[in-house]
Amino acid sequence: MRPWLCLVILLTFVSRxxxxxxxxxxxxxxxxxxxxxxxxxxxxGYVYYYSLDLQRRMGEGLAGPEENWVQPPGTPTVGLAYxxxxxxxxxxxxxxxxxxxxxxxxxxxxHSGAWTNSVNFDVQARDxxxxxxxxxxxxxxxxxxxxxxxxxxxxxxxxxxxxxHRFSHKAIHESVxxxxxxxxxxxxxxxxxxxxxxxxxxxxxxxxxxxYPTYDWHTEGRIKNYWDMYTLNDGVCGEVAETLSLAHQVYxxxxxxxxxxxxxxxxxxxxxxxxxxxxxxxxxxxxxxxxARKFEPPAVSGRESxxxxxxxxxxxxxxxxxxxxxxIPRALDYLKRSLLPDGRLARYYELETNRPLYMxxxxxxxxLTHDDSQLPSHYGWKNAARIGELEKQYQQAKQGRPxxxxxxxxxxxxAEVRKILAAxxxxxxxVSTFAGEPLVGQPKxxxxxxxxxSGVFSQHLETLSLFLPTREQAE
Numbered sequence: 001m002r003p004w005l006c007l008v009i010l011l012t013f014v015s016r017x018x019x020x021x022x023x024x025x026x027x028x029x030x031x032x033x034x035x036x037x038x039x040x041x042x043x044x045g046y047v048y049y050y051s052l053d054l055q056r057r058m059g060e061g062l063a064g065p066e067e068n069w070v071q072p073p074g075t076p077t078v079g080l081a082y083x084x085x086x087x088x089x090x091x092x093x094x095x096x097x098x099x100x101x102x103x104x105x106x107x108x109x110x111h112s113g114a115w116t117n118s119v120n121f122d123v124q125a126r127d128x129x130x131x132x133x134x135x136x137x138x139x140x141x142x143x144x145x146x147x148x149x150x151x152x153x154x155x156x157x158x159x160x161x162x163x164x165h166r167f168s169h170k171a172i173h174e175s176v177x178x179x180x181x182x183x184x185x186x187x188x189x190x191x192x193x194x195x196x197x198x199x200x201x202x203x204x205x206x207x208x209x210x211x212y213p214t215y216d217w218h219t220e221g222r223i224k225n226y227w228d229m230y231t232l233n234d235g236v237c238g239e240v241a242e243t244l245s246l247a248h249q250v251y252x253x254x255x256x257x258x259x260x261x262x263x264x265x266x267x268x269x270x271x272x273x274x275x276x277x278x279x280x281x282x283x284x285x286x287x288x289x290x291x292a293r294k295f296e297p298p299a300v301s302g303r304e305s306x307x308x309x310x311x312x313x314x315x316x317x318x319x320x321x322x323x324x325x326x327x328i329p330r331a332l333d334y335l336k337r338s339l340l341p342d343g344r345l346a347r348y349y350e351l352e353t354n355r356p357l358y359m360x361x362x363x364x365x366x367x368l369t370h371d372d373s374q375l376p377s378h379y380g381w382k383n384a385a386r387i388g389e390l391e392k393q394y395q396q397a398k399q400g401r402p403x404x405x406x407x408x409x410x411x412x413x414x415a416e417v418r419k420i421l422a423a424x425x426x427x428x429x430x431v432s433t434f435a436g437e438p439l440v441g442q443p444k445x446x447x448x449x450x451x452x453x454s455g456v457f458s459q460h461l462e463t464l465s466l467f468l469p470t471r472e473q474a475e
Contacts, residue, residue: 025417025468034428046069048074052452067118070154075101077455098161101157102169109131110130110132110143111199112142156243156246184256184259185197192231206285212352217297221288223291233282233304235307237263241315264324268326278301280298295361297368303345303380303383306335310386345383358372417464
């Protein structure tokens with residue numbers, strides 16, 4: 001080994017702590033993973049939250065006794081954490097755990113190629129989806145969704161599991177192939193993606209640029225099946241871009257790079273003209289912003305505009321094509337002008353006037369309003385702005401062609417690791433205490449209740465894995 005490389009490895013070890021601390025980390029990883037795999041998992045899969053006796057299982061609401069959740073931080077999130085531990089340690093235990101998790105997802109893969117929000121192993125349950133394996137309902141729901149990172153996260157996990165097995169695990173490799181082909185087929189000619197799809201192909205509409213509706217959008221132009229239309233809501237474009245980038249990196253198949261480019265081309269088309277050069281949550285085939293749910297009006301969206309900017313930066317990082325940077329300066333300037341007095345961004349800005357747009361609620365009825373004094377609590381009407389961070393990324397991109405290789409995550413500090421180790425209890429659990437913090441799905445916890453959180457488990461497992469030297473460094 002070259003002397004300079006020995007010095008780098010030695011300094012890395014010193015920065016991470018003593019050899020004994022690495023042993024402590026390895027022990028904590030194994031105890032935590034063993035508890036989650038052998039006590040918490042159902043059929044290799046997971047939900048978001050568990051009561052400490054493991055009797056209450058929750059995703060977005062209560063999960064059935066044989067039901068797992070695909071939507072993060074459920075099954076694929078935990079699977080990715082197992083793979084991080086496997087990469088760090090080389091211990092086959094973690095690969096076996098990840099493989100069980102992959103098989104749980106494969107069981108719930110839909111006939112249409114991807115996933116809905118959960119997988120139910122109870123073959124007697126009502127309303128089972130139409131699974132590829134034939135164990136669901138023949139006429140069940142068959143809607144593969146990109147919403148909330150559901151299918152993109154599942155696909156990325158399975159890609160990583162495929163790579164970990166050196167592409168030799170037949171069921172995993174086949175599942176990835178089916179899912180990626182379905183994703184490519186769902187893309188519209190203009191590069192957009194719908195919120196989801198079933199086996200019925202969408203008619204390819206003509207390619208247009210975004211514009212403001214000429215009709216009264218307050219009351220007209222509602223489209224029942226908005227999920228078939230061009231969607232940016234809940235980070236769809238960013239999630240899909242990350243998935244296509246990983247697929248291209250791992251499989252070196254130009255189809256994924258071309259699909260990524262087309263997605264960027266769509267975002268260029270979808271940028272609204274002045275006076276609001278941002279992006280909407282969803283568009284109709286005429287490229288006008290459209291209604292989705294009854295509290296999601298046609299509007300320019302602060303959150304989706306930031307995601308569009310971030311996605312364009314990701315696409316530029318892969319392609320080096322500066323046309324994907326061109327829309328960003330105008331969009332950043334627009335978002336700066338649109339900041340609320342408290343420095344946040346509204347979720348919605350009224351078309352053309354750019355006034356922050358909200359909803360009031362009475363029962364199941366929603367009404368548009370500019371008054372933010374009595375907002376319904378179930379939705380994020382205002383969001384912390386990320387304009388400064390995005391502007392910094394843009395300036396870095398403009399300084400030169402970015403490195404196409406993904407950057408390695410920062411090694412956590414010894415203090416951070418000690419805190420995680422200290423929080424692990426004698427059973428191998430990281431126990432959370434509910435103190436009124438918002439949780440995905442809003443389970444019925446009371447202040448002081450203790451529970452297990454798959455998101456916390458996965459984050460801690462990945463953090464501890466980053467602390468360990470890689471196998472290449474150890475060798």
